[in-house]
Amino acid sequence: MNSEQVEIRFGDKRFQIKIVWNHRKRLSVTVHPDLRITAKAPAGYELEVIRQRLEKRASWIARQLDFFERFQPLPLARKFVSGETHYYLGRQYRLRIRPGEKARVRLIGRFFEMELPDTGNREKARALMLDWYSAHAKDLLSRRLAQYLPAFEKMGAMVPEVRCRRMKKRWGSCSGKGVIMLNTELVKAPIHCIDYVIIHELCHLLYPHHDKNFYHLLGRILPDWEKRKERLEKVVI
Numbered sequence: 001m002n003s004e005q006v007e008i009r010f011g012d013k014r015f016q017i018k019i020v021w022n023h024r025k026r027l028s029v030t031v032h033p034d035l036r037i038t039a040k041a042p043a044g045y046e047l048e049v050i051r052q053r054l055e056k057r058a059s060w061i062a063r064q065l066d067f068f069e070r071f072q073p074l075p076l077a078r079k080f081v082s083g084e085t086h087y088y089l090g091r092q093y094r095l096r097i098r099p100g101e102k103a104r105v106r107l108i109g110r111f112f113e114m115e116l117p118d119t120g121n122r123e124k125a126r127a128l129m130l131d132w133y134s135a136h137a138k139d140l141l142s143r144r145l146a147q148y149l150p151a152f153e154k155m156g157a158m159v160p161e162v163r164c165r166r167m168k169k170r171w172g173s174c175s176g177k178g179v180i181m182l183n184t185e186l187v188k189a190p191i192h193c194i195d196y197v198i199i200h201e202l203c204h205l206l207y208p209h210h211d212k213n214f215y216h217l218l219g220r221i222l223p224d225w226e227k228r229k230e231r232l233e234k235v236v237i
C-alpha cells in the first residue's frame, strides 16, 4: 500500500487528501498552490488514525486553500462595446469603437481607440483587445522578470524558461523544472502587483512550496508583499 485517498469534512466543505506512507516519524500535510492536498504518514499508521488527525487540521487546510484560491483573477463578462471600461496597469480606459478600413486598436489618452470595418463585430473587437494585451504583456512581463532575475541567480536559482499565456485561473506558476508561466492578463493589474507575482514565482525557483523558507525569502525581498497581494485580489480582468 503506497498511497490512498481520504476525504475529510470541514463545515460544509470536503477535502480530498492523498496519503503517502513512508519512513518519516510524524504525519505532515501540505496544501499545494494548485489546490491539491497531500499528506505523508509514518509507515504503519492506519488510515482511520490519519483521517482523525487530519480532521484536526481541517481549519488550517481551509485557510491554506483560501489563500491559494484567491491568488486568482476576478473575471468580468465583457461586451466589447463603446463606453466599456478596460484596464491597463491598474488604470481604467474607455473603449471607443469607430468605423475604419483596417481593424486596429491603440491606447490614446484615456481611451482604447479601436477602428473596425464593422463596428458591431464584437468577436473581432474582442480578438483585437486580446492581441493588444498579449503583445503588451509579453514585452512588459519579460522585461520586469529580467530585472529581478540576477538577484535570484546569485542565490543559486536556475535561469527559468518564461512563458506568457492567457490563463483563467491563475496569475502565475512555477514548475519544478524551472518553467515560469505568467498570465498575460496581469498587465491589467498595477505594476506593483505584477512585480509581486513575478517575484513570488522567482522565489519558487529556490523553494517550490509555500513553506517557511519561501515566505522568509519573499518577505525579505518584498516586505510589503501582503499589501500587493491584497490589491491583486481586487483586480478584474
Ligand SMILES: [Zn+2]
Pocket: 033, 200, 204, 210
Ligand atoms: Zn506560489
